Each structure stands twice: as C-alpha cells, then as structure tokens.
Amino acid sequence: MPTKPSMASFTLNPLLYLLPLLFLDPLFSQANLHNSKTLLRSSLFSQPSSTNETIPPALFFEVTKPIQVPHTNPCSLTVLQHDFGFTYGKSPVLANYNFPSDCPFQEFSKIVLEWNATCKGRQFDRIFGVWLSGVELLRSCTAEPRATGIFWTVKKDVTRYSSLLLSNKTQTFAVYLGNLVDKTYTGVYHVNVSLYFYPAVEKMDLFKEKRRNLGSGIDSEADLIIPFSRDLPLNDGLWYEIQNSNDVKVKKFQIPQNVYRAVLEVYVSFHENDEFWYGNLPNEYIAANNLTGYAGNGPFREVVVSLDGDVIGAVWPFTVVFTGGINPLLWRPISAIGSFDLPTYDIEITPFLGNLLDGKPHNLSFSVTNALNVWYIDANLHLWLDSKSEKTEGKLLQYDIVPLGVSSVLDFKGLNGTFITNTTRFISSTGWVTSSYGTVTTKATQDLSYSNTMVINGNLQIIDQVTHSNDSVNVNIPALNAISKKSLKRFLFYMYSDEIDQGNDTSLSVANVTLGFKEKKFNDADAGSPSSLLRNLQKGKGVMVVKDNLVVRGVASTQQSYNYHGGKFCYSRNVSSSNYTILYDEVGDTCNKRSKSCFLFGLRRWWPVPARRAFLASHVVDPNGN
Incomplete structure (x- = not known):
C-alpha cells in the first residue's frame, strides 16, 4: 500500500514490548508458492525462537455444527496415510479405493470423510484438494504450524457422493497438497484420510420419502456423478487454473439418455494476486x-458457468480467508469461516436437460469476471437416472438472463479516496422432463446482489462488503402439489487495516476483521418460516510490531458466534481466543433456548462497527493480562 508520513500523535504502547515472541512462521498467506504483492499480504518474516518441548501441540479448529450420525458403529476405511514434505510441483498422492468388502451393511444414512493432520516447525498455509475418480470431495487449507506442533481435524458429510463411494469397482483416490520443505520452511504435514459409513437404521422421514418418490430428485443422492476436472497424470491439483478474465476452461461431456435431474456443484478457491x-x-x-x-x-x-456458450449459472463466492491471511495470529487456534472446508455452490441445470438429452457431446465452460491469477475451479455434475426408462425427453421452455449490472463510484485525490461498487445478476430457466414419473416441470432462479465500499487513506484501508445470493428451485408435478426449495444467503466482510510508522525502522500493523455467513433454507419456497437457519459471525482484532521487516511482537484475539436452528436439531457455539489460548467456549444444542453470548462488542449484530486505532492500541495486553 502507498506509504504515508508517521503519525506523531499515535505512540506505540510500551506494553507491546513486554509481549513474548508469539510465532515462528512468515506472516503472509501462501496458499500456493507464488509470491504476489497485494494490500493484504506482507513479506514479513518472524524472528526464530527456541522450541519448548514441554508445550503440547495446539489443537486448531473451524467452528461448525457436528454431523448428525446414527448411534451405531460405522464401517471404517483408512484410505490414505502420507507425509507431505516437498510435494510442490509433483504428482498428487494416489491410492486405490475400494468400498470395504467386510462391511456387512448395504444401505447407509451417512458417509463421513475425516482428515487428520499434524505439523511442527515453520510452514506456510497450503491449499489442498481430495478427489475420487476425478470428483472433488474436499477443498481445504492447512493450518500454519508452530515450533511445538499443531494438529487439526476436518470432518465432512460426503453422503451426496454415495453412488461413487459405494461403487464395487477399484477407483483412484487423489490428494494434492503442494508443500515446500527446506532449511527455512521445515513443516511436514502428516496426514491420515479415513471414511466412515453409517448404516441406515431409522426409517426415512415421511415428508422426505414422499418428495424422493415423486421424481423431483430432491432429498435424494444422485445416481451418477460426472467430474469436470483435469485428468491424471498431473504435477498439480486436478482443478482448472483460471489465470485472467479472458481465460475460459472448457470440457466436453455427454450424459446418459435417461437423466431426469441435473445439479452442478462448483468448487472455487482464489490465490496469488486474487487471494x-x-x-x-x-x-x-x-x-x-x-x-x-x-x-x-x-x-x-x-x-460464470456456461453451457455451449450460454450462461446457465453464476457463483459469487464467500470471502474465505486462509490461515495465513491478513494477520495469521487471528486464526490460531480458531480458523476463519470456511477455511478448513471451503463452501461449494450448487447450480440447478435440470431445465436445460432438453438440450443435453440429444445424444451429442456438449461443452461446459468456466470463467471468472475481472480475474487475476489465479483461481482454482472444478465441478461435479450430479445426475439422477430413471431406472424404469431407457430414455427421457425434455425441453427448455423459458430462459431469462439479465446482463451483469455494475455501477461504480470512484472518488479519489492522489492516494486517498472512496470507491463504491454495486452489482446485480439474475438468471432464470424453466424446462420440462418426461420420464416414468410423468412430465415434471422445473424452474430454477438465481438472484444475486453485491455491494463493496472501500476507503483508502495512505496506509489505511477499510473494506465494507455484503453479498446476497437467493436461489430457488420449483418443481411442478401433474395432479400433485408443487415441490420447492429456496436458499437465502448473506455473506459479510469487513476489514480495517493500517500500518503506522513508529520510526527507527519500526511500524505497527493493525487489523480488525469481521466475517459473516448467514443462510436461510426453505423446504417450501412460499413458507414464512425457514426449515433451517444458520448465523455464523466471526470478529478478530490484532496488532503486530515490525522492525527491519521482522515481526517482533504481536497480539490478536478472535470471537465467534455460531448458531444453527434446523427444527429438531440445533447447535450453538460461542468461543473466544487470544494468542493460542481459548478464553471461553460455550456449546449448546437445545432448540427452544437461546444461547448466551459473552461477546463484549456486539457479535450478534450483523453489521460491524468500524474499528479505531486508539481502541486497538490501548487494549493490547500481554498474555498474563497485565
């Protein structure tokens, strides 16, 4: 960021010099190995410190609701164990996958993928992916280690991939984690990947059973999944790399002739100049x-997702911050929202089956508006097959797309200014499919809006951003009530970042960050009350002292409020940390009782209040509370 004169009225709090050295690793996010110069990425390196063997490894975690599984013993399978040392630019680690032959069950209510990893030393955060037969199962970021070691676990519900995971053929399981190990970066990631298959012991909910048997495909897993990823062998991940706004990745595909529903699941992550x-x-x-x-x-x-050159859907991604991003101390041990299990985005393309069921190959393409290098994108096409028919038929009835609307206000003089960007997007498609279930008409809609206000004043940068994503699917079946689903998402991002010159080649780096992920889901699009509600809000503030491009001292704290209400299942967690230490952690699972919040500065509010340098500086304390 452009420099500015030192602020004589702002003096460094002497308590900062009482703080011990807090971390060993570099302070810029490096989810890949390519350096880039951005406003949020620094090139600072921390001073070395000795390892205290008496300190146990730290547990890192992302706050999320537990996966609901039946109270039975699952069948388990260890798919892969590997030590990821110098793996950058090399082939993904491969393993043969077979469904465990000794598992006595035939039907399963839940399948869970579990990633366990440990690391010790100094290392960047690394992006990684997990694939089965080219279908991506997990996109994630590693935690940044410390000298005394860390460990973390990621559990993901992968039941939607049942048709792939339960196949009786040998498949290729692939993990790419591009890591670098040398005299400076010593951390090796020791990884274990397992799958747990929970048998179906409870009868399906009557409401879901009715919806599943009506031919809508809603509330059931796909019969076939087609990957849109790069083919092995590779010396990289299987994702496509989007380098700029003109870069379009295209893959040719052909679907079976008896498909009656199709959903595209998109995986997205952003790096280097666009991290x-x-x-x-x-x-x-x-x-x-x-x-x-x-x-x-x-x-x-x-x-942007296109079919044979026509836009059929769009993804406006959540602002995932990797574990080395902005200020790495913020994410120890509480990781940023979505960093350990990056969100995926579903696009209903059933209305376009009339075009795809012609027995000919078609092109699916991906691009990113305004992209700089680099975006990692791939997708999985989930298909539902009519077991009672060899051929289904369909027709696209209506296709409405409002061109991307962009308005911007640029108000700046020299290096100081205010920039406002607003965008909107609307995509709607309607089509019918005739199968053994009859003629089913599906309407899919995406309604998106976005606003970003950015203020720059010398080294100071303030970002205030909100994204709304409203998706709905309506299915009409003759002589029966319509089936519909709707999802309303709201993504929040706020950041206050400043670097203050203290003289003598010393500066004070200040960051205040808010992340918010809110989603309402409706089983009936016209219902007044949602079937589930998620409110996930995270706030962090941190200060670092930098001298001669080395981090000397720092302090950071993070607070998070997670509340999920799903009717019969509810979960809440309020947790706070400061410099690897959990200050409090409250967990609740009662639906009819509101969880108590201990947050001291309004985490329940959905719009952040701008931070102030004086507040952050005057509240820096050492780990002993002095």
Missing part, C-alpha cells in the same frame, strides 16, 4: 497514481 480480490484496487486509481505491483481490476469477482 484478497475483495480489496483489489480500481485500475483507474492505479493508473492515476502510477503504481506498480498492486493487484487491480477492482473488488468484484464472479465465476
């Missing part, structure tokens, strides 16, 4: 100030 796309500068500002080395193209990004 912090939501804070990228407008090109006009960069040109007017003759800046070099700063990420541009503004703060809006959109993943």
